Amino acid sequence: MPRSPARREGGALAWETLLPLGDGPAPLRDRLERSIRSAVHAGLIPPGSALPPSRELAETLGVSRWVVTEAYGQLVAEGFLEAVVGSGTRVPRHPAVSSEAAEARRAAPELRTPYRRPRFDLGPGVPDLRHVPRARWAEAVRRALDTLPGGEFTVVDPLGHPLARTAVAEYLARSRRAVVAPDDVVITHGATDGMAAVVAGLRSSGHRAILVEEPSWGRLREVAASAGLTPVPVQVDAAGIDVDRLVEAAARTGARAALLTPAHQFPLGVALSPARREAVVRWVHGVEGVLVEDDYDAEFRYDRRPIAALQGLAPEHVVLVGSLSKSMAQAFGLGWAVIPAELRRRIHLADRARPSVLDQVGLAHFITAGDLERHLRAARTRFRRRRAALLDAFARELPELAVTGLAAGMHAMLELPHGVTGRAVRDAASALDVAVSDLNRYRATATGEIGEALVVGYGNLDDALVDEAVARLAAAIRSAGSSAGAGAEPAGD
Amino acid sequence: MPRSPARREGGALAWETLLPLGDGPAPLRDRLERSIRSAVHAGLIPPGSALPPSRELAETLGVSRWVVTEAYGQLVAEGFLEAVVGSGTRVPRHPAVSSEAAEARRAAPELRTPYRRPRFDLGPGVPDLRHVPRARWAEAVRRALDTLPGGEFTVVDPLGHPLARTAVAEYLARSRRAVVAPDDVVITHGATDGMAAVVAGLRSSGHRAILVEEPSWGRLREVAASAGLTPVPVQVDAAGIDVDRLVEAAARTGARAALLTPAHQFPLGVALSPARREAVVRWVHGVEGVLVEDDYDAEFRYDRRPIAALQGLAPEHVVLVGSLSKSMAQAFGLGWAVIPAELRRRIHLADRARPSVLDQVGLAHFITAGDLERHLRAARTRFRRRRAALLDAFARELPELAVTGLAAGMHAMLELPHGVTGRAVRDAASALDVAVSDLNRYRATATGEIGEALVVGYGNLDDALVDEAVARLAAAIRSAGSSAGAGAEPAGD
Numbered sequence: 001m002p003r004s005p006a007r008r009e010g011g012a013l014a015w016e017t018l019l020p021l022g023d024g025p026a027p028l029r030d031r032l033e034r035s036i037r038s039a040v041h042a043g044l045i046p047p048g049s050a051l052p053p054s055r056e057l058a059e060t061l062g063v064s065r066w067v068v069t070e071a072y073g074q075l076v077a078e079g080f081l082e083a084v085v086g087s088g089t090r091v092p093r094h095p096a097v098s099s100e101a102a103e104a105r106r107a108a109p110e111l112r113t114p115y116r117r118p119r120f121d122l123g124p125g126v127p128d129l130r131h132v133p134r135a136r137w138a139e140a141v142r143r144a145l146d147t148l149p150g151g152e153f154t155v156v157d158p159l160g161h162p163l164a165r166t167a168v169a170e171y172l173a174r175s176r177r178a179v180v181a182p183d184d185v186v187i188t189h190g191a192t193d194g195m196a197a198v199v200a201g202l203r204s205s206g207h208r209a210i211l212v213e214e215p216s217w218g219r220l221r222e223v224a225a226s227a228g229l230t231p232v233p234v235q236v237d238a239a240g241i242d243v244d245r246l247v248e249a250a251a252r253t254g255a256r257a258a259l260l261t262p263a264h265q266f267p268l269g270v271a272l273s274p275a276r277r278e279a280v281v282r283w284v285h286g287v288e289g290v291l292v293e294d295d296y297d298a299e300f301r302y303d304r305r306p307i308a309a310l311q312g313l314a315p316e317h318v319v320l321v322g323s324l325s326k327s328m329a330q331a332f333g334l335g336w337a338v339i340p341a342e343l344r345r346r347i348h349l350a351d352r353a354r355p356s357v358l359d360q361v362g363l364a365h366f367i368t369a370g371d372l373e374r375h376l377r378a379a380r381t382r383f384r385r386r387r388a389a390l391l392d393a394f395a396r397e398l399p400e401l402a403v404t405g406l407a408a409g410m411h412a413m414l415e416l417p418h419g420v421t422g423r424a425v426r427d428a429a430s431a432l433d434v435a436v437s438d439l440n441r442y443r444a445t446a447t448g449e450i451g452e453a454l455v456v457g458y459g460n461l462d463d464a465l466v467d468e469a470v471a472r473l474a475a476a477i478r479s480a481g482s483s484a485g486a487g488a489e490p491a492g493d
Numbered sequence: 494m495p496r497s498p499a500r501r502e503g504g505a506l507a508w509e510t511l512l513p514l515g516d517g518p519a520p521l522r523d524r525l526e527r528s529i530r531s532a533v534h535a536g537l538i539p540p541g542s543a544l545p546p547s548r549e550l551a552e553t554l555g556v557s558r559w560v561v562t563e564a565y566g567q568l569v570a571e572g573f574l575e576a577v578v579g580s581g582t583r584v585p586r587h588p589a590v591s592s593e594a595a596e597a598r599r600a601a602p603e604l605r606t607p608y609r610r611p612r613f614d615l616g617p618g619v620p621d622l623r624h625v626p627r628a629r630w631a632e633a634v635r636r637a638l639d640t641l642p643g644g645e646f647t648v649v650d651p652l653g654h655p656l657a658r659t660a661v662a663e664y665l666a667r668s669r670r671a672v673v674a675p676d677d678v679v680i681t682h683g684a685t686d687g688m689a690a691v692v693a694g695l696r697s698s699g700h701r702a703i704l705v706e707e708p709s710w711g712r713l714r715e716v717a718a719s720a721g722l723t724p725v726p727v728q729v730d731a732a733g734i735d736v737d738r739l740v741e742a743a744a745r746t747g748a749r750a751a752l753l754t755p756a757h758q759f760p761l762g763v764a765l766s767p768a769r770r771e772a773v774v775r776w777v778h779g780v781e782g783v784l785v786e787d788d789y790d791a792e793f794r795y796d797r798r799p800i801a802a803l804q805g806l807a808p809e810h811v812v813l814v815g816s817l818s819k820s821m822a823q824a825f826g827l828g829w830a831v832i833p834a835e836l837r838r839r840i841h842l843a844d845r846a847r848p849s850v851l852d853q854v855g856l857a858h859f860i861t862a863g864d865l866e867r868h869l870r871a872a873r874t875r876f877r878r879r880r881a882a883l884l885d886a887f888a889r890e891l892p893e894l895a896v897t898g899l900a901a902g903m904h905a906m907l908e909l910p911h912g913v914t915g916r917a918v919r920d921a922a923s924a925l926d927v928a929v930s931d932l933n934r935y936r937a938t939a940t941g942e943i944g945e946a947l948v949v950g951y952g953n954l955d956d957a958l959v960d961e962a963v964a965r966l967a968a969a970i971r972s973a974g975s976s977a978g979a980g981a982e983p984a985g986d
Binding site for chain 1: 566567570575609625627628630638641646648670681682686689719767768801803805823826846848849850
């Protein structure tokens with residue numbers, strides 16, 4: 001019997017000790033195979049060592065020879081052991097995985113603690129996580145799985161499944177007054193994904209710059225920049241983006257594309273005025289350009305019915321981008337972009353990673369069953385009530401501060417007293433378990449025409465906690481104000 | 494009362510005719526608004542035309558004045574109409590959407606007929622569409638929706654949800670003998686998506702070329718090429734990729750990366766021999782390179798248990814790419830890549846479009862409930878039986894042709910008689926409602942060492958149709974052979 005490698009290195013381990021078979025329901029050959037792997041990984045049988053002939057090992061371990069030849073055979077087939085003519089079976093000399101490395105990789109580290117929203121959630125852009133339509137979505141996916149013909153499980157249309165494109169087109173025509181055929185719709189993972197496809201298409205049609213609102217949501221600016229389009233900021237005022245300045249910036253830079261949030265500007269919360277809507281459409285027609293309309297919370301309007309999408313006024317020049325992320329949740333990973341045919345042809349949609357067909361067909365069932373619009377109506381009612389409670393609380397707790405941007409959407413803007421920074425309030429609020437955003441976070445340029453302010457969301461604010469949330473926010477503002485004052489004075493006591 | 498624009502152009506239409514309110518359950522203001530939109534879109538109220546004052550229109554239509562002011566107000570807010578001080582409400586002069594353009598876009602064209610697989614499906618790479626685990630997947634998604642904490646609906650981890658990464662790591666360690674921690678796993682849309690991320694990472698770590706099997710699946714070569722890596726083909730023979738030639742090609746081109754299908758080569762169906770497994774691992778260690786292991790149908794092995802993944806022999810140098818697309822269906826849009834930490838740091842994973850969180854957590858539930866492995870076991874049993882029936886049918890119908898590559902997977906290779914081309918057989922088969930692939934489709938270079946052959950899949954072949962499918966294939970081969978003969982000879986009768 002060959003001496004075991006462990007023995008040769010001075011130890012006294014025999015093969016029966018090196019290769020414990022253990023017990024359990026697994027077949028003997030599997031148990032032997034596992035124990036050989038472990039011994040090799042642990043360095044007990046070093047590279048180059050020979051294993052005993054199968055007949056000998058079978059006798060030693062008290063198993064049939066077939067068990068050993070099967071285990072050896074499997075491991076040889078995998079290249080884990082090698083069979084050398086004339087010298088039996090051995091551990092290859094190539095660098096095997098060290099036991100520590102293998103163990104280190106196998107041990108599951110704490111990936112991260114599950115993400116928790118602060119209890120008093122005034123963070124903007126967060127949907128109502130207490131009212132995600134869990135059961136209705138599960139039903140929509142179940143229906144998709146039940147009804148999708150077998151052949152469609154193996155085809156992925158780069159633009160989206162026809163059922164989803166049709167359902168989204170009908171929904172947008174009905175609800176957003178878009179002028180859109182199913183062919184115009186591309187199913188995306190969300191607004192950022194849609195934007196990425198569109199800016200790539202703009203770049204390859206010769207665009208080099210894109211006009212963006214200032215302030216605005218930074219992620220979409222970054223997506224444009226990383227596709228090679230220079231973002232050109234244009235100031236937003238109480239009537240939305242300043243179209244005179246937009247036209248001027250366009251002329252100066254040659255930009256013929258713009259990214260807008262006309263229904264409810266993010267983060268200022270204003271709606272683009274009717275005159276400016278018309279002016280910006282006139283501009284885009286004139287330069288034969290492209291407006292990207294980010295319709296992110298357009299369904300939520302409180303003083304009138306939702307304003308129709310700008311896209312309906314100029315379907316040949318407007319890309320309409322939307323998603324479920326703000327109205328339902330990011331976890332659904334679904335959105336759409338309505339893209340004019342000429343631009344669509346410029347986009348290499350075949351290379352895109354697409355939402356799963358099942359999710360797409362689930363979306364189609366969800367929309368055609370009326371569940372999306374039912375969810376939006378219920379959300380609008382909840383937001384309207386919560387917004388009223390929030391206004392009351394602001395009037396009581398912070399009567400001296402102006403709250404604007406509340407006609408639509410799920411957020412407002414709160415101007416801060418002189419000398420108090422958004423950043424200081426955000427930090428003080430965070431210590432009180434209150435999430436809130438500093439307006440400065442959304443500026444592309446340092447010189448804003450608006451002073452220090454907070455962006456206050458109420459999408460995910462617990463209705464029972466509105467008063468307490470605003471009381472804590474007021475405390476945070478006072479605290480940030482007094483430390484600002486303290487900092488300016490000589491240190492006291 | 495102002496003359497209606499239609500009347501001014503010579504028609505006799507009055508406002509009550511131009512703006513029919515129709516009936517139905519919608520409020521009057523909505524019906525009026527809709528009829529104004531239609532009339533403008535249809536060109537009946539041209540750009541620049543004035544609308545009647547609200548009091549007059551209300552009288553004409555027999556509705557309250559409030560109905561008209563509401564409808565005008567909504568349309569003005571949208572920029573669809575404009576309110577001009579001193580001259581009432583009118584249609585703006587900017588180019589409105591023409592009625593034909595709007596109608597053309599709104600009309601839903603036939604997007605495409607639902608995709609149909611041929612009845613006798615010998616197409617390779619198609620999963621068993623009769624046995625998609627529809628109900629179990631619906632249950633997994635329902636569980637994900639039921640159990641995911643609210644806060645997790647709004648967070649998308651670029652590498653994948655921790656539950657999915659953990660479940661996949663455990664599955665791969667258990668089933669594919671991979672040496673992998675949850676941190677090493679990235680959740681993808683599938684093998685192509687995983688490959689796209691990996692080749693981008695290789696490119697940005699300085700790689701300029703990648704060795705690929707010849708023949709092989711072209712899509713992955715394209716993905717590499719479009720990321721800027723030149724694919725360098727290396728011949729495959731009966732023992733898998735020729736590692737001597739691989740080493741030589743690597744030395745010649747400086748390539749330190751290779752894309753392999755060691756478990757069951759696509760399309761030849763051979764397994765990489767134990768000696769070559771060891772040799773290729775030795776090579777990748779020596780050059781400190783990267784092997785991408787495409788584990789596409791490794792779960793299906795018939796002569797022994799599945800061979801462990803090569804990744805387990807060299808986890809610091811092997812990327813293991815897998816998905817549900819071949820074992821379940823593409824419609825799930827889910828896969829994974831196990832990526833060594835150093836390479837993972839080179840990949841801009843934050844920019845990737847990710848599978849929805851719900852799908853990812855659904856995958857985690859599906860795996861931890863044992864449904865994936867149950868499905869794979871059942872599929873293996875079905876494929877084993879179908880493969881036996883297929884071999885019988887080949888022996889009966891085409892005894893003179895060699896069938897290879899049947900030890901694993903869901904496809905085999907059938908060498909064609911001299912003078913018969915794969916393309917001619919494919920076309921003749923197609924006319925008989927038989928899908929089959931021509932080997933030439935997978936060659937990167939024109940000069941193959943293997944002659945004309947078919948790649949015959951049986952993943953989606955109806956068990957009841959095996960004999961008939963092979964009989965039809967035999968007929969297609971005879972027909973392609975006789976037309977080849979006919980073409981070479983002078984035309985007969």
